[in-house]
Amino acid sequence: MVNSEVIWPAYIKYGDAAELVFVSDELEWKVDADLSALRYEQGDFLVDSVGNTFHLDEMEDEHVCLSMRQVKLGNAEITQMIRDHFSTLGECCVAKISPRTIEECMRILRIDKES
DSSP, X not given: OOOTTOOSSEEEEXXXXXXXXXXXXXXXXXXXXXXXXXXXXXXXEEEETXXXXXXXXXXXXXXXXXXXXXXXXXXXXXXXXXXXXXXXXXXXXXXXXXXXXXXXXXXXXXXXXXX
């Protein structure tokens, strides 16, 4: 079940891991069982296009329920997550990644997914 407050695109952050998984839109979330039907660990969360964060730890009808957390992330936190993500992938010069907005952060993750 998707909370209508999610502003797509979004990405999944896996607990203490640096890996991020980009999710283009609600349709992708619903039809991709690896996203919406996976059992997530406590600490995993989804971040939407305006920095809202959502829990991924409850299931309903074999699908993950997205419920808003009390934490909203800013551009600085999201940029650091993106830098950590690319560093884990072995990319160089990650310190040069400096998006000015959360929208630009999402664009970087979209381009990475499509390449």
